[in-house]
Amino acid sequence: MYRLSSNATLFLKLFVPVFWTTILAALTIVAWFVRDNLFEGSLLTSFRYGTLFALVLAVISFLVLLWPLKRVETDGEKVYVSNYFRTAFYRWDQDVESFTETRFLFFRFATIRLNGVGSFGRKMRFLVDKSLLDNFKEELPGVLPHSEAT
Structure with a gap:
């Protein structure tokens, strides 16, 4: 079994949003419920x-950017996609239409586009571990359909 997604996916998908939402929500609650006279009468x-x-x-950013990230593994015949709560699998040759890699800042993302709608939608995005993906491409060439790099 080859893992294609980075170990940082779990950290970015679950830990960062939960941690920062908790901190920002607590700060917001304190700001709204503290009395003005505690800050020497300055307007808050x-x-x-x-x-x-x-x-x-922050919540909108987390929902749009981080929550859609998936964990992706493959055995060369099927691709297993997980959101850490449930897992779906698709056949490379029948279900997957294309595989696209993109770079954004320090990160490398990939998108798997399906022929039809799957359990997680038609497009599934994940954070790529470059060395693991390159290793997979070397050991099983020709498995990834329409591999594009942008």
């Missing part, structure tokens, strides 16, 4: 709305 209105804005922006 902009601070309160700023913390609320930061919390909402």
